[in-house]
Amino acid sequence: MPTPFLLLAASRFALLPVLAVLCACNLAPVGGGRRGAAEPRPTAADPARATPTPWRTIGTSVESRPLELRTVGYGPRRALWIGGIHGDETEGxxxxxxxxxxxxxxxxxxxxxxxxxxxxNPDGRAARQRRNARGVDLNRNYPAKNYRPGDDRGPAALSEPEAQALHDLVLELRPEIVLVAHSWGRKASGPRAFINFDGPADRIARRFAVASGYPVVPSTDIHGTPGSLGSFVGIDLGIPILTIEYARGDDPKQCWEATRAAILGAIAPPVES
Ligand SMILES: [Zn+2]
Structure with a gap:
């Protein structure tokens, strides 16, 4: 971790030394999360309010499996982590x-x-398949401007209950940063794992890359993804969204350890440089 980053962050968060380390990959304002002088300073952690909530159900899959959500923390920055969309990508x-x-x-x-x-996509995960139980790619079923109906994209945007539930959550929550865990099988060339982004997230993606060692691969370098969550959330709604592409088949524990600091840095409020 670069020492100057650490010192700068530590000077702003003297009471939160661990956070100071994690913020090092996210020093400048990103998106709508700028901290102003009039905003309250962080206070000491409240153990009761900081306890993660139990899982609760926000919808059900085609095969009636629960779509589960929990929250942790009580600060003003709204962050959303999505553990998986493609059923055969469990590295996150x-x-x-x-x-x-x-x-x-x-x-x-x-x-x-x-x-x-x-x-x-709990049905896809149970069946160890990319798509949901109706054969729809849930990462192609969002009402983005580039959505096109199709066999694996559904007859209409939000035709799938899983996509509908996440869509409604995003509109209700209006997060300031979204992170989504995926994985990919390396082609003949290209990185084993990488960070992709949509919307106003180029700076935060580059900092994620520094903290994790995962290179940034812009969406312009990836073949078209009509109706993807990134297209809808990032491009159409203008919410920064990072798509983490772990290496397919890697140990999920190692994936976490490799990206832990980068993920926490992206979730943390941007620190003005
Ligand atoms: Zn995926």
């Missing part, structure tokens, strides 16, 4: 499990409210 599962504990240990509770969606 340990991150989803351990994120609350790491979030609290980093002193983020007074600074951010983190909403965690365990898995948008």
């Amino acid at each position: 599962s340990v991150a989803t499990e351990l994120l609350p504990e790491a979030f609290l240990a980093a002193g983020l509770a007074p600074l951010a409210t983190l909403t965690i969606v365990k898995d948008v």
